[in-house]
Amino acid sequence: MQTVTVLGATGSIGCNTLDVINRHPEKYRTFAITGNGQLELLMQQAQKCSPRFVVVADEARYKEACTLATEYNITAEILCGAKALEDVSCAAEIDTVMAAIVGAAGLLPTLAAVKAGKKVLLANKEALVMSGALFIDAATQSGAEILPIDSEHNAIFQCLPQGYEYGELEKAGISKILLTGSGGPFRERELSSFNAITIDEASSHPNWSMGRKITIDSATMMNKGLEFIEACWLFGASPDDIQVVVHPQSFIHSMVQYVDGSVIAQLGNPDMRTPIAYGLAYPSRIDAGVKPLDFSDMANFSFETPCFTRYPNLKLAIDACREGQAATTRLNAANEIAVASFLEGKIGFTDIAVVNEETLNKMEPVTVSSIQQILEQDTAARAAADQVIRGKFTC
Numbered sequence: 103m104q105t106v107t108v109l110g111a112t113g114s115i116g117c118n119t120l121d122v123i124n125r126h127p128e129k130y131r132t133f134a135i136t137g138n139g140q141l142e143l144l145m146q147q148a149q150k151c152s153p154r155f156v157v158v159a160d161e162a163r164y165k166e167a168c169t170l171a172t173e174y175n176i177t178a179e180i181l182c183g184a185k186a187l188e189d190v191s192c193a194a195e196i197d198t199v200m201a202a203i204v205g206a207a208g209l210l211p212t213l214a215a216v217k218a219g220k221k222v223l224l225a226n227k228e229a230l231v232m233s234g235a236l237f238i239d240a241a242t243q244s245g246a247e248i249l250p251i252d253s254e255h256n257a258i259f260q261c262l263p264q265g266y267e268y269g270e271l272e273k274a275g276i277s278k279i280l281l282t283g284s285g286g287p288f289r290e291r292e293l294s295s296f297n298a299i300t301i302d303e304a305s306s307h308p309n310w311s312m313g314r315k316i317t318i319d320s321a322t323m324m325n326k327g328l329e330f331i332e333a334c335w336l337f338g339a340s341p342d343d344i345q346v347v348v349h350p351q352s353f354i355h356s357m358v359q360y361v362d363g364s365v366i367a368q369l370g371n372p373d374m375r376t377p378i379a380y381g382l383a384y385p386s387r388i389d390a391g392v393k394p395l396d397f398s399d400m401a402n403f404s405f406e407t408p409c410f411t412r413y414p415n416l417k418l419a420i421d422a423c424r425e426g427q428a429a430t431t432r433l434n435a436a437n438e439i440a441v442a443s444f445l446e447g448k449i450g451f452t453d454i455a456v457v458n459e460e461t462l463n464k465m466e467p468v469t470v471s472s473i474q475q476i477l478e479q480d481t482a483a484r485a486a487a488d489q490v491i492r493g494k495f496t497c
């Protein structure tokens with residue numbers, strides 16, 4: 103029996119994780135589930151999976167959570183706040199943590215799981231983008247097993263040779279990691295109309311049903327940029343080892359190209375329950391409730407090179423990846439502010455990249471070597487991005 107904490111249980115990945123867990127009650131037990139704003143959903147989930155702890159990230163909502171828990175007859179202990187998120191991520195009773203909080207808020211609880219040597223199912227790519235080497239070093243020291251849940255990285259993981267040694271691409275005969283991306287909803291849209299893109303249009307991914315922030319990131323291809331950085335850290339690859347390939351249908355989830363000319367790909371319907379089930383059951387396989395691919399029903403299967411004029415955020419992320427840790431931490435922070443501002447109607451779609459670039463340009467180069475310094479860079483970049491927005495886009 104595997105005992106699991108689900109961080110971000112009320113989100114898209116969290117709900118899919120509980121769906122897979124519920125299909126296999128003989129294999130998985132839920133120890134804790136966490137949420138932030140969606141308290142009713144969190145209580146409904148607690149009714150169904152009977153965890154020992156229900157954690158509400160937002161401390162201000164503790165009383166409300168306790169009242170709701172009584173209404174819903176929840177026997178679990180209700181906890182709240184940042185420390186509680188970390189406590190349920192490193193508790194001695196658990197084997198596995200699904201890291202599915204969105205954004206920088208997921209960094210410390212995910213790191214707590216890593217430092218405690220847990221099996222960490224990593225969906226929260228921002229945590230790795232923010233802390234790169236420190237995250238990987240912590241896993242090496244504690245013996246934590248990091249299993250990628252992001253569909254592309256899960257695919258790459260599945261396409262790597264057995265016994266792949268971290269960073270040893272050449273030794274493994276790998277010539278390129280081919281990171282696929284759909285190109286989002288604006289792949290074919292006239293560039294001249296990009297300033298008229300609405301929140302609804304940007305919130306509608308062609309293939310995947312996901313949370314709001316990652317959906318906007320997919321539309322700007324910042325998602326692929328973050329994934330580029332994520333792939334470097336997960337597999338010990340350099341930026342030159344990775345090529346982004348636009349594959350609009352999202353059936354191929356990524357590929358690994360070998361020196362003998364072979365390309366190994368992982369395919370499947372776009373349903374996150376596949377990588378989640380893979381991570382939970384690894385190295386076994388379990389039913390995930392996913393519809394099998396039907397090759398007689400796939401009209402198109404196409405590939406393109408991404409255009410940086412259409413997707414300036416992708417270039418910003420690749421450049422930041424080459425520059426180093428402070429740049430990727432700052433870019434992630436600026437992007438979180440810019441996307442939130444876009445979703446609040448404060449800035450336009452194309453302004454997201456402008457805010458990101460101007461934030462990076464405003465900040466002096468610096469070296470970061472501790473989580474404290476990472477958090478300081480995150481805070482500073484948020485303030486700088488806010489300043490850019492106030493100075494440029496508000497009257």
Ligand SMILES: NC(=O)C1=CN([C@@H]2O[C@H](COP(=O)(O)OP(=O)(O)OC[C@H]3O[C@@H](n4cnc5c(N)ncnc54)[C@H](OP(=O)(O)O)[C@@H]3O)[C@@H](O)[C@H]2O)C=CC1
Binds near residue numbers: 110139
């Ligand atoms: N969705 C997908 O298919 C994929 C997602 N990912 C990654 O997985 C992560 C989660 O994505 P997704 O599930 O789409 O996101 P959602 O927005 O759907 O869910 C986010 C989760 O985080 C919680 N949360 C939000 N803010 C905070 C906070 N400040 N402190 C603690 N918890 C918080 C939310 O709680 P509440 O809802 O209660 O407010 C929710 O449980 C992201 O990093 C994303 O990039 C990667 C690949 C695919």
Ligand SMILES: CC(=O)[C@@H](O)[C@H](O)COP(=O)(O)O
Binds near residue numbers: 254282286319321
């Ligand atoms: C499901 C998943 O892993 C997302 O990150 C997805 O890849 C987003 O689609 P894009 O390829 O459009 O960014």
Ligand SMILES: [Mn+2]
Binds near residue numbers: 253329
């Ligand atoms: Mn992905």
